[in-house]
Amino acid sequence: MEARSILPPVDVMDRAFRERDAEFDGVFYAAVTTTRIFCRPSCPARKPGEGRVEFYASPREALFAGFRPCLRCRPLEAGGRAPDWVRGLLDAVEEDPERRFRDQDLRELGVDPAGARRWFKRAYGMTFQAYNRARRLGRAFDSLKRGGSVDDAALGYGWESFSGFREAFGKTFGAPPGTVTAEADGAARAVTGSRDFVRLGWIETPLGPMVAGAVDEGLCLLEFSDRRMLETQLDTLRSRFRLPLAPSESPHFELLRRELSAYFAGSLREFTVPLVLRGTPFQERVWRGLLEVPHGSTVSYAALAERIGVPGASRAVGHANGLNRIALIVPCHRVVNADGRVGGYGGGLWRKQALLDLERGARTFG
Numbered sequence: 001m002e003a004r005s006i007l008p009p010v011d012v013m014d015r016a017f018r019e020r021d022a023e024f025d026g027v028f029y030a031a032v033t034t035t036r037i038f039c040r041p042s043c044p045a046r047k048p049g050e051g052r053v054e055f056y057a058s059p060r061e062a063l064f065a066g067f068r069p070c071l072r073c074r075p076l077e078a079g080g081r082a083p084d085w086v087r088g089l090l091d092a093v094e095e096d097p098e099r100r101f102r103d104q105d106l107r108e109l110g111v112d113p114a115g116a117r118r119w120f121k122r123a124y125g126m127t128f129q130a131y132n133r134a135r136r137l138g139r140a141f142d143s144l145k146r147g148g149s150v151d152d153a154a155l156g157y158g159w160e161s162f163s164g165f166r167e168a169f170g171k172t173f174g175a176p177p178g179t180v181t182a183e184a185d186g187a188a189r190a191v192t193g194s195r196d197f198v199r200l201g202w203i204e205t206p207l208g209p210m211v212a213g214a215v216d217e218g219l220c221l222l223e224f225s226d227r228r229m230l231e232t233q234l235d236t237l238r239s240r241f242r243l244p245l246a247p248s249e250s251p252h253f254e255l256l257r258r259e260l261s262a263y264f265a266g267s268l269r270e271f272t273v274p275l276v277l278r279g280t281p282f283q284e285r286v287w288r289g290l291l292e293v294p295h296g297s298t299v300s301y302a303a304l305a306e307r308i309g310v311p312g313a314s315r316a317v318g319h320a321n322g323l324n325r326i327a328l329i330v331p332c333h334r335v336v337n338a339d340g341r342v343g344g345y346g347g348g349l350w351r352k353q354a355l356l357d358l359e360r361g362a363r364t365f366g
Contacts, residue, residue, distance in 0.1 A: 008024075008027065008028065010055065013028050013030070013041070013055045014053065014055075016028075016041045017030045017039075017041045017043075017047065017053065017055075018047050020041065020042045020043065020044065021041055021042065022040075022041070022042035024041040024042075025040045025041055025042050026040075027041070028041065028055050028056065028057060029041075029055070029056045029057075029058070029059060029061075029062050029075055030043070030053050030054075030055055031053065031054045031055070031056060031062050031065065031067040032048045032052060032053055032067075033048075033052050033053070033054060034048055034052050035048075036066060036067050036068060037067060037068055037069070037070050038056065038059070038062040038063075038067040038068070038069060038070065038075060039070040039072075039073050039075055040070075040073040040075045042073065043070055043072060043073035043075075044072060044073070045070065045072050045073070056208070057207075057208065058208075058226075059075055059076055060126060060226045061208045061209065061225075061226055062075075063131070063135060063226075065209050065225070068094060068097070068135070069090070076090065082123070083119075085110070085111055086119065086120075086123075088109065088111075089101075089106075089109070089111060089116065089128060092109065093131070093132055093135055097135045099132075100132065101128070101129070101132050106128075116128045117129070133231070196215070196216070196243055197243050197244045197245065197246050197248075198213050198214070198215055198220065198221075198237055198238070198241055198243050198244070198245045198246070199213065199214050199215070199246065199248040199249065199250045199253075200212070200213050200221075200234075200245055200246065200248070201213075201214070201248070201249060201250060201253045202225075203222070203253070203256065203257060203260065205260055205264065206264050206365040207224070207347075207351050207354060207355075208224055208225065208226065208351075209224070209225045210222055210223060210224050210225060210327070211223050211224075211225050211230060212250075212252075212253055212256060213234075213237055213245070213325075214250040214252040214253060215241060215243070215276055217274060217276050218252055218273065218274030218275050218276045219252050219256060219273050219274065219275050219276065219326060219329070220237060220241065220275075220276045220277075220278060220325065220326070221233065221234075221237055221325050221326065222256070222325070222326045222327050222328060222329060223325065223327055223346075223347075224327065224346075224347045224348075224351070227346050227347055229346060233325050236325070237278075237325065240278040240279065241278060252273055252274065255272070255273045256273050259271050259272065259273055260328070263328070263358075264358065264365040265364075265365065266358065266361070266364055266365075269295040269296075270295065271329045273329065275326060275329065275330065277326075277330070279320075279323065282310075282316065282320060283320045283323060285308050285310075286304070286308060286317050286320035286321060287320070287324055287326075287330050288308075289304055289307055289308040290304070290321070290324065290330050290331055290332055290334070290335070291330060291331070292307070293331055293334045293335075295331075295359050296359045296360055296361075297334065298334050298335070298336045298340075298356065299334060299335055299336070300314075300335070300336060300337065300338045301314040301315075301317050301318045301321070301335055301337075301338070301343075302314040302338055304317050304321075304335060305317045318335075321335050322344070322346060327346075327347060328355070332345075333345055333347075333351075333352045333355045333356065334356070334359075342356070
């Protein structure tokens with residue numbers, strides 16, 4: 001169910017949602033900020049007040065933003081209906097969203113794990129495990145967006161990337177998580193036991209929410225929240241910087257939000273937010289080469305390899321390109337196949353095409 005097109009204008013979506021226009025079903029999904037539920041445009045439920053709706057191009061984006069599917073319009077179900085065993089799995093996740101469902105758990109529910117993976121992938125564009133992860137990650141980052149504690153944003157939602165959180169918190173405060181409250185930054189410093197840590201933040205964009213990471217020197221992560229490799233990238237980030245990760249704000253995020261807004265409005269061609277590239281020497285060479293690809297243009301993998309002095313290494317360049325952790329700003333979306341076709345993109349080909357269209361002046365985001 002991955003989105004293949006860009007969202008219509010907000011006023012069009014809002015009108016369609018309030019008029020329950022079924023013609024827009026599958027075009028966008030409406031998420032109600034007060035109930036934390038997302039729906040089809042045609043949902044018969046009572047509509048919320050003005051300013052209480054966010055719009056997403058796919059169920060996956062809504063899930064990662066912290067919303068759960070509506071039980072009336074069933075936005076995850078093709079034609080509004082799914083097999084009973086699928087409904088059972090969805091209900092099991094909603095009963096305990098923080099739970100990590102493993103293959104043995106599925107078997108105990110009478111569900112074949114391989115069959116579940118295939119069915120969810122075919123019908124929803126993601127495996128059941130990815131759906132389960134989306135609900136946990138989405139709830140964690142929603143807590144972060146709304147100013148929740150570090151405990152709420154991390155361990156409280158079953159995100160094992162912060163597996164050392166509880167122990168560090170207890171050593172610092174002499175009490176278990178949840179008994180001490182503090183501002184996010186102070187709590188993060190206390191929890192990590194370090195003055196330095198990689199700060200994680202939530203960034204809204206017209207192409208879906210993104211997760212940003214920053215250290216004092218600059219931005220070190222910018223990934224779409226629904227990317228399958230996000231958790232792997234976070235693990236790599238922790239390893240490369242030898243620092244813990246914690247939700248917090250950063251001055252770099254303030255500049256990033258302003259520049260992304262200008263970029264999507266078509267008024268910014270070069271970013272100034274400082275970057276911290278951390279990878280192997282070859283990876284960093286490729287990423288710096290990407291920074292030299294001008295706004296509005298593209299380059300092939302082979303041509304990029306020649307530019308950085310490694311002719312014939314197009315495959316290695318492509319691999320390094322795919323491991324880029326700072327999307328949009330380190331413009332890996334500007335690398336295309338030799339025949340001009342768009343090629344692959346970790347954030348989804350529909351996003352890559354949208355970015356290229358934006359930079360060529362063929363698309364705007366209002």
